[in-house]
Amino acid sequence: MSLWLQIFQFTLSGLTTGSTYALVAIGFSLIHNATGIVNFAQGEFVMLGGMFMITFYSFLRLPMVLAFVLTIFCVAAIGFLLERGPVNRARSKEILILVMITVGASISIKGLSMMIWGKNPMTLPSFSGENPLIFLGAAIMPQSIWIFGITLFVVVALSYFFRGTMTGKAMRAVAASRKTALLSGISVDRMILLSFTLSGALGAAAGVILTPITTTSYDMGVMMGLKGFSAAILGGYGSMPGAVIGGLLLGVLESLGAGLISSEYKDALAFLILLIVLFFKPTGILGKGSFKRV
Amino acid sequence: MGKQNKIYLILFALGVFALPFFLQNNYHLMVLNISALNILVVIGLNLLMGFAGQISLGHAAFFGLGAYLSGILTTTYGFPMWPTIFLAMALTAGVALVIGIPTLKLEGHYLVMATLGFNVIVYIMMLQLEPVTGGPSGFSGIPRLELSGFIFDSDRKYYYLLWAVSIGTLLLSLNLIHSRVGRAMAALRQNEIAARCAGIDTEAYKVKIFVLSAAMASLAGSLYAHYITFISPGTFSFFYSLQVVTMVLVGGMGSLWGSVLGALLLTVLPEALHAVKEYNVLVYGLILMGVLVFFPHGLLTGVAAILGKREKGVSGGMEKSKA
Numbered sequence: 285m286s287l288w289l290q291i292f293q294f295t296l297s298g299l300t301t302g303s304t305y306a307l308v309a310i311g312f313s314l315i316h317n318a319t320g321i322v323n324f325a326q327g328e329f330v331m332l333g334g335m336f337m338i339t340f341y342s343f344l345r346l347p348m349v350l351a352f353v354l355t356i357f358c359v360a361a362i363g364f365l366l367e368r369g370p371v372n373r374a375r376s377k378e379i380l381i382l383v384m385i386t387v388g389a390s391i392s393i394k395g396l397s398m399m400i401w402g403k404n405p406m407t408l409p410s411f412s413g414e415n416p417l418i419f420l421g422a423a424i425m426p427q428s429i430w431i432f433g434i435t436l437f438v439v440v441a442l443s444y445f446f447r448g449t450m451t452g453k454a455m456r457a458v459a460a461s462r463k464t465a466l467l468s469g470i471s472v473d474r475m476i477l478l479s480f481t482l483s484g485a486l487g488a489a490a491g492v493i494l495t496p497i498t499t500t501s502y503d504m505g506v507m508m509g510l511k512g513f514s515a516a517i518l519g520g521y522g523s524m525p526g527a528v529i530g531g532l533l534l535g536v537l538e539s540l541g542a543g544l545i546s547s548e549y550k551d552a553l554a555f556l557i558l559l560i561v562l563f564f565k566p567t568g569i570l571g572k573g574s575f576k577r578v
Numbered sequence: 579m580g581k582q583n584k585i586y587l588i589l590f591a592l593g594v595f596a597l598p599f600f601l602q603n604n605y606h607l608m609v610l611n612i613s614a615l616n617i618l619v620v621i622g623l624n625l626l627m628g629f630a631g632q633i634s635l636g637h638a639a640f641f642g643l644g645a646y647l648s649g650i651l652t653t654t655y656g657f658p659m660w661p662t663i664f665l666a667m668a669l670t671a672g673v674a675l676v677i678g679i680p681t682l683k684l685e686g687h688y689l690v691m692a693t694l695g696f697n698v699i700v701y702i703m704m705l706q707l708e709p710v711t712g713g714p715s716g717f718s719g720i721p722r723l724e725l726s727g728f729i730f731d732s733d734r735k736y737y738y739l740l741w742a743v744s745i746g747t748l749l750l751s752l753n754l755i756h757s758r759v760g761r762a763m764a765a766l767r768q769n770e771i772a773a774r775c776a777g778i779d780t781e782a783y784k785v786k787i788f789v790l791s792a793a794m795a796s797l798a799g800s801l802y803a804h805y806i807t808f809i810s811p812g813t814f815s816f817f818y819s820l821q822v823v824t825m826v827l828v829g830g831m832g833s834l835w836g837s838v839l840g841a842l843l844l845t846v847l848p849e850a851l852h853a854v855k856e857y858n859v860l861v862y863g864l865i866l867m868g869v870l871v872f873f874p875h876g877l878l879t880g881v882a883a884i885l886g887k888r889e890k891g892v893s894g895g896m897e898k899s900k901a
Contacts, residue, residue: 321687322687322690370867374874375874376870376875378874379687380632381870384823384827384866384870385867385870387823388865388866388867388868390863391860391863392860392863392864392867394859395858395859395861395862395863398860399857399860507698510691510698513691549706551698551702552702552703555695555698556699558691558692558695559692562680562681562684562688562692563680566680566684
């Protein structure tokens with residue numbers, strides 16, 4: 285295989301995992317825009333997505349579409365409960381305290397999942413077969429096509445939601461200015477709740493589509509969350525197109541790094557990128573100039 | 579550092595000195611030795627959390643850097659032990675400086691993520707640099723410490739060494755927070771803008787405290803390596819970072835005595851309740867979440883505030899509970 289073909293192949297597989305990073309990064313941005321906090325439990329949503337799907341599809345033998353919908357619903361409900369419970373009840377509304385509460389939630393979810401689903405990694409069958417398609421000389425798994433398709437659908441649906449519906453516009457208003465939104469009669473409380481629920485749903489979707497490729501286990505959430513966060517920072521924290529670009533770019537860089545340099549340090553690479561971005565351009569690729577420095 | 583603190587410190591040191599006479603079991607001593615090391619890490623972390631208002635989820639990495647640097651340099655390359663401990667501290671401090679300068683300019687949760695990312699990188703390197711670190715199976719044969727012919731070769735001897743270091747650090751830290759630097763940091767914690775208006779270089783203070791705190795974790799790591807004589811990556815994973823943060827929060831941010839109690843409690847308790855060990859992860863998560871939701875400034879300070887509302891400054895802490 286020529287070098288260029290290899291690079292093309294790595295780029296394709298990078299775009300596949302990058303799409304799921306993008307979904308996680310969007311989840312981070314949604315909650316950040318509504319509340320100003322980083323939700324550490326974002327990665328656990330991805331893990332839970334995979335786990336619920338395995339439970340519904342492989343164990344309970346429900347039809348795939350029904351299992352998918354149920355999974356999204358369940359994990360969105362967990363996002364809902366996370367907001368209604370610990371985040372909303374917190375005595376202190378200091379950002380750092382709230383962030384650490386989500387860290388606690390993340391660890392609790394991880395511990396609970398270990399008890400429910402055990403320690404072994406689990407996998408799902410691909411949505412439609414394992415026979416690779418050949419595209420310009422490179423092999424693509426059908427699952428990758430599903431991942432691209434579903435990510436694209438989610439991104440388009442979300443941009444319609446934010447531009448075309450009243451609730452979406454209200455959420456953007458909250459992101460722009462919480463006080464002004466409150467004064468115009470928007471229930472900020474409900475928008476925050478909605479952002480957690482939506483993030484849960486997004487994480488779950490990422491988990492379901494990614495599991496057939498990478499498998500899932502109770503402890504994959506931290507890593508996934510960190511990568512999603514790195515992607516969000518890389519693209520420009522809080523920006524939706526930034527999240528997508530950051531996710532895809534991170535996926536490609538990681539895949540090229542693993543393929544051409546060394547696969548052992550694949551996970552370290554993502555954080556190296558995170559540190560470099562924080563070092564040189566903390567606003568990210570699409571970040572706005574008005575970055576808050578304390 | 580105040581008369582009250584001096585009395586507490588003397589009483590505490592006497593108690594620590596006397597305790598081994600009542601303990602025959604080496605296992606109990608070992609748990610207490612690990613507590614002493616945790617206290618060292620937790621006090622350093624509390625300086626960062628309680629006074630600079632920043633949270634690090636990478637202290638396991640600093641702890642691990644100390645342990646691995648000391649272990650590898652003395653065992654493989656035959657460096658002398660005591661100077662290497664200080665060399666490891668200096669190198670770890672340098673690393674912390676590189677991470678701290680860019681991230682501490684940003685809002686608090688960037689340091690949380692950057693340190694967590696750093697922890698993951700260090701952990702992966704410990705696993706992957708197998709020829710140097712021994713990889714997943716760990717690094718063994720680290721020499722025990724000796725001081726001009728006196729070899730620390732039992733849990734009891736290490737007990738006095740580790741607790742002396744730990745109490746010494748507590749003494750220095752208490753002095754630090756009651757000095758000009760400490761008051762500047764307290765001002766920084768309460769209102770950064772006001773502190774800056776008062777002429778305090780808040781950014782420099784934050785970086786300095788972060789570096790100091792990393793160096794303290796490194797010291798604990800070096801001592802750990804020379805005490806246990808075997809180190810493996812599992813000890814220095816992200817979970818340990820989380821454990822020490824939980825210890826600080828249980829003890830109360832800004833309260834150094836709280837940190838001592840928090841570290842002791844959370845080191846001894848899981849050992850005492852063997853059944854809990856199975857659910858370690860879940861239990862830590864729930865404690866962390868519960869304490870933050872109901873007592874955002876710490877469990878012990880929170881409880882103390884409820885018990886004696888009139889009694890102020892119970893623990894020399896800067897924070898007042900809102901309860």
